Amino acid sequence: MLRLIGRRLLLMVPTLILASILIFALAEVLPGDVGRSILGPYATQEQVELLNERLGADRPIYVRYAAWAGGFVTGDWGDSLLLKVPVFPTVMKALGNSLVLAGFALVLIVPTSVLLGVFSGLRRDSALDRTITVSTLSMTVIPEFVSGVVLLYVFAVWLKWLPVTAMPPDGSPFVSRFYYLILPAIPLMFLELGYIARMARVGTAQVLAMPYIRTAVLKGLPRRRVIFGHVLRNAMVPTVTVIGSQVGWLIGGLVVIETLFVYPGIGKLMVDAAQTHDLPMLEAAVLMVAILYMLSNLMADIVVALLNPRIRAGG
Amino acid sequence: MTQDERSREFGHHLIEQVKKGQMTRRQLLVRASVFGLSVTAAGQLLAACGGDSEESASPAASAIPDPVMGGTIKMIGPAPITDPDPVTIYDQGGIVLVYQFLEYLIDLNNDNSLRGTLAETWTPNDTVDVWTFNLRQGVTFNDGSPFEAEDVVTSIERVLDPDNGSGALSQLNGVLSPGNVKAIDAATVEFTLDKPFADFPYMVSSGNYNTAILPRTYKGDIIKNPVGTGPFMLDKYVTKQKATFKKNPNYWGKDDKGNQLPYLDGLEYIMVEDNSAQNLQLQSGAIDLQPQTVFQGAQALFADPNLRVDIYPGTGIREVAFNVDKEPWKDNPKLRQAVAYCLDREAINKALYDGRSNLGYDTFWEPSVFAGAPESTPRAQDYEKAKALLAEAGHPDGLEIELTFAKYLENPQYAQLIQEQCKPAGITVKLNQLSYEAYYAGDDADYYGTTPWINAPMSITEWGSRPAPGIYAAAMLLPDAVWSSSHWDNADFVSAFDEYESTVDEAARMEFATKLSATQQEETPILLSFFITQLRTQKKNVFGVSGPGSFYCDMSRAFMTA
Numbered sequence: 001m002l003r004l005i006g007r008r009l010l011l012m013v014p015t016l017i018l019a020s021i022l023i024f025a026l027a028e029v030l031p032g033d034v035g036r037s038i039l040g041p042y043a044t045q046e047q048v049e050l051l052n053e054r055l056g057a058d059r060p061i062y063v064r065y066a067a068w069a070g071g072f073v074t075g076d077w078g079d080s081l082l083l084k085v086p087v088f089p090t091v092m093k094a095l096g097n098s099l100v101l102a103g104f105a106l107v108l109i110v111p112t113s114v115l116l117g118v119f120s121g122l123r124r125d126s127a128l129d130r131t132i133t134v135s136t137l138s139m140t141v142i143p144e145f146v147s148g149v150v151l152l153y154v155f156a157v158w159l160k161w162l163p164v165t166a167m168p169p170d171g172s173p174f175v176s177r178f179y180y181l182i183l184p185a186i187p188l189m190f191l192e193l194g195y196i197a198r199m200a201r202v203g204t205a206q207v208l209a210m211p212y213i214r215t216a217v218l219k220g221l222p223r224r225r226v227i228f229g230h231v232l233r234n235a236m237v238p239t240v241t242v243i244g245s246q247v248g249w250l251i252g253g254l255v256v257i258e259t260l261f262v263y264p265g266i267g268k269l270m271v272d273a274a275q276t277h278d279l280p281m282l283e284a285a286v287l288m289v290a291i292l293y294m295l296s297n298l299m300a301d302i303v304v305a306l307l308n309p310r311i312r313a314g315g
Numbered sequence: 316m317t318q319d320e321r322s323r324e325f326g327h328h329l330i331e332q333v334k335k336g337q338m339t340r341r342q343l344l345v346r347a348s349v350f351g352l353s354v355t356a357a358g359q360l361l362a363a364c365g366g367d368s369e370e371s372a373s374p375a376a377s378a379i380p381d382p383v384m385g386g387t388i389k390m391i392g393p394a395p396i397t398d399p400d401p402v403t404i405y406d407q408g409g410i411v412l413v414y415q416f417l418e419y420l421i422d423l424n425n426d427n428s429l430r431g432t433l434a435e436t437w438t439p440n441d442t443v444d445v446w447t448f449n450l451r452q453g454v455t456f457n458d459g460s461p462f463e464a465e466d467v468v469t470s471i472e473r474v475l476d477p478d479n480g481s482g483a484l485s486q487l488n489g490v491l492s493p494g495n496v497k498a499i500d501a502a503t504v505e506f507t508l509d510k511p512f513a514d515f516p517y518m519v520s521s522g523n524y525n526t527a528i529l530p531r532t533y534k535g536d537i538i539k540n541p542v543g544t545g546p547f548m549l550d551k552y553v554t555k556q557k558a559t560f561k562k563n564p565n566y567w568g569k570d571d572k573g574n575q576l577p578y579l580d581g582l583e584y585i586m587v588e589d590n591s592a593q594n595l596q597l598q599s600g601a602i603d604l605q606p607q608t609v610f611q612g613a614q615a616l617f618a619d620p621n622l623r624v625d626i627y628p629g630t631g632i633r634e635v636a637f638n639v640d641k642e643p644w645k646d647n648p649k650l651r652q653a654v655a656y657c658l659d660r661e662a663i664n665k666a667l668y669d670g671r672s673n674l675g676y677d678t679f680w681e682p683s684v685f686a687g688a689p690e691s692t693p694r695a696q697d698y699e700k701a702k703a704l705l706a707e708a709g710h711p712d713g714l715e716i717e718l719t720f721a722k723y724l725e726n727p728q729y730a731q732l733i734q735e736q737c738k739p740a741g742i743t744v745k746l747n748q749l750s751y752e753a754y755y756a757g758d759d760a761d762y763y764g765t766t767p768w769i770n771a772p773m774s775i776t777e778w779g780s781r782p783a784p785g786i787y788a789a790a791m792l793l794p795d796a797v798w799s800s801s802h803w804d805n806a807d808f809v810s811a812f813d814e815y816e817s818t819v820d821e822a823a824r825m826e827f828a829t830k831l832s833a834t835q836q837e838e839t840p841i842l843l844s845f846f847i848t849q850l851r852t853q854k855k856n857v858f859g860v861s862g863p864g865s866f867y868c869d870m871s872r873a874f875m876t877a
Contacts (some may be wrong), residue, residue: 031756035480040405041755042482044797045762051480052759083554084398084538090554119684149591157598164599259589264556264595272555275752309851 001305008298010293019290020072024065030277033057034081037276053279055081059278068283070143078280080273091284095251098258098265101166102250104178105185109192116193117200117239118232123203128239132197140194145185148260151183152215166261173224184261188254192246199242203235210234237304248293252286321438321819325350326360328821333364337825340364342686345428345451349783350819352438381860382574382874387581388857390868391593391602392553396585400480400537401527401552402473408586410524411868413554413608415529415560415582416457417543419469420448421520423863425627427685427782429516432463433544443511443817447544452633454567456530461729464498469531471496471506471519480801483525485797486790489759496787511817514785521867522782539597568871576589578859578874597622603857603875606694608850610668611725616852626671627863629849630780633729634791635718635842636800643714648808650708651839654716659696659837660844666732667725668848675843679784680791684846687821688784689829692836693806701740706827719771720747721754724774747771769800776800778847780863785816788831792840803840 035052036043052058056067071078077087089182116136120129139147156164166184168176207213208231216226265286273282329346332338338346340361347357355689396411401417404410420434431437454462474481475493495507508515519526530542541549546568547560560582568576585602587593594612600620608624609617617624637644637651659874660674662786673683680688705711718733722727727748734744749767757766768776781787790796793812794804808831815827850867853860859872 002553018503031750032751033759036756036762039480040396040482041479042405042485042798043403044477044485047477047480047484048762049759058319060761082397149595152595153598157595160599164596165602222762227363260592262585262587262592267553 001302003311005302008294013293015289015294016290020287021047021051021065021070023154023286024068024279025059027274027279027282030063030274032277034279035276037278038082042136057081064279068280072283073285077284080278080281081274082278082280087280087284090281091269091288094264094269094285095262095288096265097167098251098254098267099292100177101181101184101254101257101263101265102247105188105192105250106243106247109189109196111194112189113196114200114236114239117197118204118227118235121204121208121235122203122227124201124208125282129201133201135199136194138194139190140192142187142190143256143258144191145256146255147187147190148184151186152260155183159296164260166263184257184263186259188250192250196239196242196246196289197289199239200235203238204231207231207235224255233307237308240303241306244297244303247296247300248289251292252289322350322356322539323354325358325819325821326352327362329360330363332821332825338627338687338821341426342682345426346821348424348429348737349514350433350439351516353436356877365726373594376857378788381551381686381808382570382578382859382872383876384578384874385580386580386875387583388603388870388875389583389585389601389872390606391585391587391596392606393588396823398538398554400535402479402525402535404524405817407607412558413527413543413548413549414521414524414585414868415584415870416541416544416545417529417551418545419519419521419527421451421516422869423520423522423782423867425861426864427522427630427780429520429782431651432521433467437516438682439513439515439819442578443507443513443515443589443819444559445643446506446508446515448501448506450502450504451567452502454544455565456544457548457563457565458530460530460542462528463501464504464543465501467504468496468498469533470528473526473529481525483523486786487836488524488797489793489795490518490789510813512785513819514746514783514789516527516580516877517618517782517786520782521862522780529759535651541811547582552778554777556586558586560584565654570872579870581871584612591686597852600854604851604853604860604868604873606672606851606860609724610671610850612852613852614669620765621855622852623855623857625851625853625860627849627851628673628684629781629847629863631847631849632675632778632787632843632845633726634774634776634778634800635733635844636774636776636791637809637840637842638770638774638800638802640802642711643716643783644755644772647708648838649704650710650714652739652837653701653704653708653710653740654733654742654862655694655839656697656701656704656843657742658733658842658844660842662736663729663732663844665709667728668688668845672845672848675845676857677839677841677843678832679787679843680828681846685784687824687828689825689832691832694836696736706742710741713743714744715743716773717747717755717771718773718775719749719767720775721751722748723754723778726777730775763797766803769798771800774800780867782830782863784831787814788812792835801840801857803838805834805838805840809837 003281034057035048039048054139079086116132120132121131155162163180166180168180213230216230253266255271258265270285317545321424329343333343344357354835373476386460392411393408397408399412401413407488409518413863422432424429425431433451437448439446473479474483476867490508492509495503501506538552546563546566548563550561562577566576588610590612597605616622639645655677660870662669674690675681678691681691682688684769718730720730730746737744768774791798811827811830815824818824856876859874862869
């Protein structure tokens with residue numbers, strides 16, 4: 001098990017290096033340059049060139065990459081070229097915000113979707129199963145900006161039950177953040193519910209058809225023990241893998257929700273940085289999300305290994 | 316001629332124009348302001364015109380209650396794209412922010428007339444190429460240092476220095492060169508222009524937003540060191556989230572009754588990019604004011620019983636440029652006119668702006684929008700004329716053209732309307748929609764030689780407000796204009812323009828404006844179907860917000876009733 005973890009952690013290093021090179025290369029392909037982003041379309045060519053020279057943005061890409069990578073590894077993440085704020089605290093703060101939102105959403109999503117999926121799986125093809133499957137799938141296909149706007153309009157504008165933004169005013173106690181996060185978490189729940197519930201349903205149904213379940217039932221085990229001791233444990237393997245893969249998205253991919261609910265998360269930070277060629281900010285943000293993504297996948301694999309001894313032994 | 320004599324003669328011309336019906340009383344006020352006539356002097360001119368007083372340009376002026384002191388107004392708008400350095404800002408978020416704590420020599424009123432802010436008066440010499448500005452006395456920066464002529468000199472010279480990357484440089488291009496701003500004494504500044512330019516006061520007004528007056532010691536760190544003379548002081552700035560302002564207790568401004576300005580204790584500016592998110596926040600009651608409301612999605616705001624949407628006679632445009640360096644537009648004004656006659660401008664105005672914008676007829680001299688403009692010849696949709704022009708232009712069987720634009724604001728809808736309306740005449744418009752970034756991107760080595768907004772054969776470019784037709788023409792229709800998407804170079808227009816800007820005689824200006832307008836229409840280097848009305852949304856208890864819509868949001872007289 002420890003070897004598995006160690007090997008996976010080591011593998012992260014080349015992956016991150018590759019990712020950082022790719023970001024640099026992709027940013028190069030994007031139209032425009034950082035000098036133009038700072039001075040805008042009305043500045044003259046000479047003005048932009050002067051600024052690019054001053055920022056070092058006119059140097060060859062490999063020179064800039066080496067300079068950036070050297071700084072990044074030694075802990076000097078530099079300043080944002082556009083916003084003139086230090087990159088490290090900005091990225092960490094945004095990442096922290098995104099983690100809070102993702103964590104809160106997961107707390108809502110995982111138990112609900114697993115419960116619904118397992119119910120569906122246990123009562124396969126019943127009216128309950130069909131209701132759950134159809135309704136969760138329908139929710140999944142609603143884009144988050146549609147459900148977000150509708151929810152905001154109904155609960156924040158019309159009924160005024162919940163706040164219209166996702167961040168409490170300065171000085172509010174930490175717990176009040178969760179009250180503010182209820183509305184933004186719901187569209188995420190809509191998106192994920194159908195997906196995770198379906199995995200749980202399929203897993204449950206598959207395990208129910210296994211001979212060892214029949215044996216367990218036939219040897220007279222109480223139904224509760226069959227479900228909790230045998231079905232759930234095995235049915236959870238694909239579900240946990242899927243949840244692991246969704247964590248990365250919940251942290252870095254919530255641009256729409258962050259924009260709509262005015263939440264200073266890392267998704268929006270990355271998009272802004274990409275659009276304005278703010279490479280120090282973009283690199284740091286993407287790499288942090290990549291690290292979290294890989295860690296969450298690793299966590300999922302560890303949980304799966306704990307659930308399934310065969311994987312553990314093979315690890 | 317002495318300054319007094321010049322003012323008298325100028326005033327006399329204005330009165331004549333009003334009496335002849337060539338200018339409304341409101342337009343007289345606008346023109347008088349450009350030449351630095353005080354409000355009292357302009358009032359005397361109006362009295363000399365006789366007749367009834369006219370409507371005010373300020374929305375719902377009669378319904379404004381007495382000001383209430385105190386309170387904080389929460390505003391909402393986009394975050395500045397960059398760290399908002401006043402020398403280089405170019406976006407709405409940056410401009411609205413610096414406008415609260417910095418000031419200009421001259422400010423724009425709602426009707427684009429000028430109001431002295433840090434300058435009290437300004438006058439040109441006889442040849443209109445030297446302008447003398449008398450500065451307001453007794454003004455201090457919020458760090459206690461006095462405001463003097465030297466601060467004006469360094470502020471304007473700063474934007475003229477190419478090293479500082481200011482967009483104002485392009486605007487002042489060919490009018491004011493570095494080294495030509497001089498302090499005569501602590502309270503007088505003299506600008507020596509490269510050529511006569513009667514609209515010069517606009518170029519050092521808030522209409523040219525990079526010309527904000529900063530202390531002479533400014534080092535480019537406005538957020539860390541927010542020193543200005545404005546009604547508010549920057550208190551806290553959280554990047555991409557919000558900015559808060561406190562009132563400047565030593566502000567020089569007083570209202571008509573002698574009350575100290577500003578009325579408010581402070582401001583909060585919440586940064587939200589997304590328009591629907593902004594509108595939802597307004598509707599929820601969490602926000603008091605949205606300085607700039609866009610038409611798309613504004614219907615819900617118009618219908619909201621708790622909100623008031625003010626409408627300002629805006630001057631923003633969507634420039635549809637024919638690149639005359641490229642086929643099929645080269646040397647072919649008839650073809651350009653043919654496209655112009657395909658447009659149903661009223662239908663476009665209705666579809667894009669709920670019919671609330673002012674119609675344009677392919678000339679900047681549009682009297683419904685700008686003071687001192689001659690009547691333009693309306694251009695209604697006329698397919699027969701369009702087809703005849705097409706045949707004369709050498710395309711009797713029609714042709715295919717390409718229209719390039721950014722997927723931004725109402726550009727895509729406008730492009731589709733142009734496409735639909737050109738079809739019956741046999742003109743097939745191929746739409747080339749780019750991302751905003753791609754439309755304004757260009758090669759590092761030669762930006763203006765490669766960027767689509769300047770080089771596409773036909774393009775739509777969005778322009779914010781410009782306070783006078785001459786400012787627009789100088790920015791895009793002269794051969795040396797940096798932002799010329801049409802690449803138009805017309806000797807008649809250039810010489811008429813130089814004469815137009817060389818005189819302060821209103822009758823002569825009107826004559827040249829008539830010629831300029833006719834040439835622009837005849838040649839049609841660009842299509843101007845409308846001048847966009849500006850919307851500003853506030854709670855019904857918010858009053859006194861001024862500035863001609865758009866980015867300019869003067870909060871010094873704003874207040875909230877209970």
